[in-house]
Amino acid sequence: METADxxxxxxxxxxxxxxxxxxxxxxxxxxxxxxxxxYQPLDDPDTLLEEVDLAGLLxxxxxxxxxxxxLRAVRDNGWRAGGTVVVANGEExxxxxxxxxxxxxxxxxxxxxxxxxxxxxxxxxxxxAYVSDALAANSIEGALSELGGGFDGLAxxxxxxxxxxxxxxxxxxxxxxxxxxxxxxxxxPRPFEQGVAGYATLVSNVETLGxxxxxxxxxxxxxxxxxxxxxxxxxxxxxxxxxxxxSLYEIPYGLNFTDLIEWYGVNPDRVGGVLMGGYFAxxxxxxxxxxxxxxxxxxxxGSGLGAGAVSVxxxxxxxxxxxxxxxxxxxxxxxxxxxxxxxxxAMSAVxxxxxxxxxxxxxLTRLERWSVVLRGRGACATLDAACNMAAxxxxxxxxxxxxxxxxxxxxxxxxxxxxxxxxxxxxVVTV
Amino acid sequence: MRIRLDRTVCDGFGVCTKHAPxxxxxxxxxxxxxxxxxxxxxxxxxxxxxxxxxxxxHAILTLGEYRPPxxxxxxxxxxxxxxxxxxxxxxxxxxx
Numbered sequence: 001m002e003t004a005d006x007x008x009x010x011x012x013x014x015x016x017x018x019x020x021x022x023x024x025x026x027x028x029x030x031x032x033x034x035x036x037x038x039y040q041p042l043d044d045p046d047t048l049l050e051e052v053d054l055a056g057l058l059x060x061x062x063x064x065x066x067x068x069x070x071l072r073a074v075r076d077n078g079w080r081a082g083g084t085v086v087v088a089n090g091e092e093x094x095x096x097x098x099x100x101x102x103x104x105x106x107x108x109x110x111x112x113x114x115x116x117x118x119x120x121x122x123x124x125x126x127x128x129a130y131v132s133d134a135l136a137a138n139s140i141e142g143a144l145s146e147l148g149g150g151f152d153g154l155a156x157x158x159x160x161x162x163x164x165x166x167x168x169x170x171x172x173x174x175x176x177x178x179x180x181x182x183x184x185x186x187x188x189p190r191p192f193e194q195g196v197a198g199y200a201t202l203v204s205n206v207e208t209l210g211x212x213x214x215x216x217x218x219x220x221x222x223x224x225x226x227x228x229x230x231x232x233x234x235x236x237x238x239x240x241x242x243x244x245x246x247s248l249y250e251i252p253y254g255l256n257f258t259d260l261i262e263w264y265g266v267n268p269d270r271v272g273g274v275l276m277g278g279y280f281a282x283x284x285x286x287x288x289x290x291x292x293x294x295x296x297x298x299x300x301x302g303s304g305l306g307a308g309a310v311s312v313x314x315x316x317x318x319x320x321x322x323x324x325x326x327x328x329x330x331x332x333x334x335x336x337x338x339x340x341x342x343x344x345x346a347m348s349a350v351x352x353x354x355x356x357x358x359x360x361x362x363x364l365t366r367l368e369r370w371s372v373v374l375r376g377r378g379a380c381a382t383l384d385a386a387c388n389m390a391a392x393x394x395x396x397x398x399x400x401x402x403x404x405x406x407x408x409x410x411x412x413x414x415x416x417x418x419x420x421x422x423x424x425x426x427x428v429v430t431v
Numbered sequence: 432m433r434i435r436l437d438r439t440v441c442d443g444f445g446v447c448t449k450h451a452p453x454x455x456x457x458x459x460x461x462x463x464x465x466x467x468x469x470x471x472x473x474x475x476x477x478x479x480x481x482x483x484x485x486x487x488x489h490a491i492l493t494l495g496e497y498r499p500p501x502x503x504x505x506x507x508x509x510x511x512x513x514x515x516x517x518x519x520x521x522x523x524x525x526x527x
Contacts, residue, residue: 186437188494336439338462346459370459377464379438 010098010425011247014234015255015263018226021214021234022207023250026106028139030146033109039151040216045120048216049075052121055220056232060099061089061168061205062280062307064231064295070202073192075122077200084124085196087177088115090131090140090206091161093168094278095328095424097309098248099236100206104129104136107210108143112156114209117216119154122202127156130173130203132163165279165332169380170203172334183334184380205307207236226252231294235308240423241275242266242312253294260293261312270314273396275423277306279325280385282392283318303392311423319404320417322393323351328421329386339377343370344386351390355417357407364401368394432471433494434479436463440490447491450482451475469494 014020027033042048053068078084088111092100103111111129119127129140137160144156159177161167167182174195176182195201211233215223224232231253237260239247244265251260258268273285281304291297298305313321330348333340350367353359371390374383394401403409411417436447436455443461447454453475455463471479483491 184439186435186439188435334439338441338443338460339438339458339464342460342462343458374458377438377458377462 009245010102011245012102013247013249015249015251018234018250018252020250022103022107022110022210022236023248024107027109028106028142030109030143033113037217038109038113038213039116040213042117042120042152042216045117045123048117048212049121051215051220052212053220055215055223056230057208057211057215057223058231058295059205060207060211060235060308061170062094062277062304064305067204067208070192070204071118071121074200074202077193078123081194081198081200083126083199084122085199085201086115086119086122086124086127087173087191087196087201087203088112088127088129088206088209089168089170089173089203090129090133090136091163091168091173091182092133092307093163093165094280094307094309095165095421096240096275096278096311097238097307098246098425099238099308101133101136101426102248103206103210103236104131104133105139108139110210110213111140111206112143112147112151114206114212115156116152116154117212118202118204118209120152122200124202125153125155126196126199127154128177128196129156129158130161130177131158132161132167134160165328166334166380166382171380173203174201183336186379228254228292228294228296230296237293237308237310238425239264240309240311240425241316242270242314244312246425251293254297255293257291257293258289261289264312266312266314272313272316273318274313275311275321275325276303278309278311279328280304280306280381280388282385282388282390283313283322283396284392285318285396287396302395303388309423315411316417317355317409317411318393318397318400319351319409320355320412321422322389323348323355324417324419324422325389326351326386329382329389333382334380337378337383339374340379340383340386343374343377343383346370347374347386347390351393354401354404355412357404357409357412359405361405364394364405432476432479434465434469434471434483435492435494436465436469437490437492438462438464440488442488442490444487446485446487447482450485451478454479455482463490 057067058064090100090104131137161176161182169184171185172182174191177196191201191203227233234252237249326348329344350363371387375387445461
């Protein structure tokens with residue numbers, strides 16, 4: 001089934017032959033959600049936690065961390081710390097992604113149901129929905145008001161922050177909820193050790209949480225009926241680029257990239273490469289067409305699925321795209337760690353010079369070195385993302401890079417590619 | 432002893448690498464990162480302590496042995512501390 005979201009010019013669809021688990025009809029109405037099987041009673045949280053483990057549910061926020069491991073860590077640390085807190089992270093800082101906002105705007109009860117189940121598994125009575133999108137905040141507030149502000153003994157507060165690339169990072173969420181700026185803190189401690197008000201805190205992406213009601217109803221065996229053994233289940237992928245309108249799909253892990261891109265409506269012959277994992281995982285050349293869409297296959301290519309955002313490059317020059325993304329990092333980093341605000345500025349300067357045909361071999365040598373030595377030097381992953389972009393450009397598109405050293409790129413000469421936020425699906429709605 | 436470096440605080444003075452070069456590395460702009468997991472060998476205790484004491488922005492912190500903390504109170508239960516108005520040097524010097 002394919003539908004169009006008029007408000008965002010977004011195509012919504014689930015891979016043929018699969019019943020959607022997440023991209024179902026909007027359920028902003030409590031009664032409709034309950035009629036569809038939502039808010040099932042949970043008798044034994046430990047049994048559900050066991051099911052989460054057996055299902056192999058991986059976090060959908062970008063790191064693909066096993067949720068069961070995180071849940072256990074928070075629960076166990078909570079025994080020592082005197083309590084736990086759960087946070088539904090819907091602050092979608094990634095410009096090329098729309099999935100979290102779509103879920104919050106259209107399926108708030110699914111997210112709250114998942115939040116309730118997570119809270120029970122870690123033994124928490126305090127929860128937060130952390131967002132920046134005003135429509136998402138309204139939707140979740142509306143759903144909460146139907147529930148009387150909380151449920152199952154769980155108090156839920158909505159925290160709205162200004163949008164930003166770094167605002168969705170888990171320590172930024174904790175810091176903002178604690179009353180600080182929505183900027184990351186250095187680790188340790190991580191939120192599962194010490195988070196909101198000093199309690200062990202589960203910060204979980206809203207899509208991850210949205211899988212829990214399905215697991216409760218259907219169990220891990222059904223959950224694993226889709227996907228691969230190492231990347232089980234279905235997931236939400238935001239596709240942009242290729243001259244098409246953005247699309248939000250629910251697909252099983254393990255599809256062929258070529259099939260996915262054809263379904264999206266782009267002829268694979270036209271594909272020059274992709275921007276993987278939103279702005280996080282860098283560029284891949286046409287080698288991506290021989291891969292499958294799952295964590296293990298994409299990792300083998302030295303890249304990552306991240307939060308499930310893939311942008312298709314057709315006519316664009318990869319150097320120009322890299323320069324735009326790098327300039328974005330230069331502008332949008334938290335401005336906290338010296339290695340990051342200096343490193344992103346320096347790498348942005350080189351990629352921009354390369355796009356403009358004025359970079360030298362010495363500049364490239366520096367860029368290559370920075371892409372290695374700056375990795376891991378920031379408190380959050382922004383600097384790593386910039387390193388990924390630099391390294392992948394040099395490795396995946398060496399001939400294109402060499403042409404730019406000679407100022408011999410027809411695409412860049414003919415037109416200036418200066419997108420401030422390449423492949424942005426939709427600006428975050430703020431009030 | 433275990434230490435951590437808060438890179439959001441580091442201002443690139445580089446004093447740490449002068450005292451304990453085996454524990455800190457500087458980038459091209461002089462900003463530090465911790466080498467290793469922060470575990471300090473007994474023989475390096477003095478040098479690292481010197482780095483901690485001499486860091487002008489106090490970006491290096493020691494991590495105590497883990498002790499189960501008392502349950503922190505809910506924020507709603509925390510009473511606002513009363514503002515000190517006497518014997519406050521800063522207030523005396525700059526406000527009054």
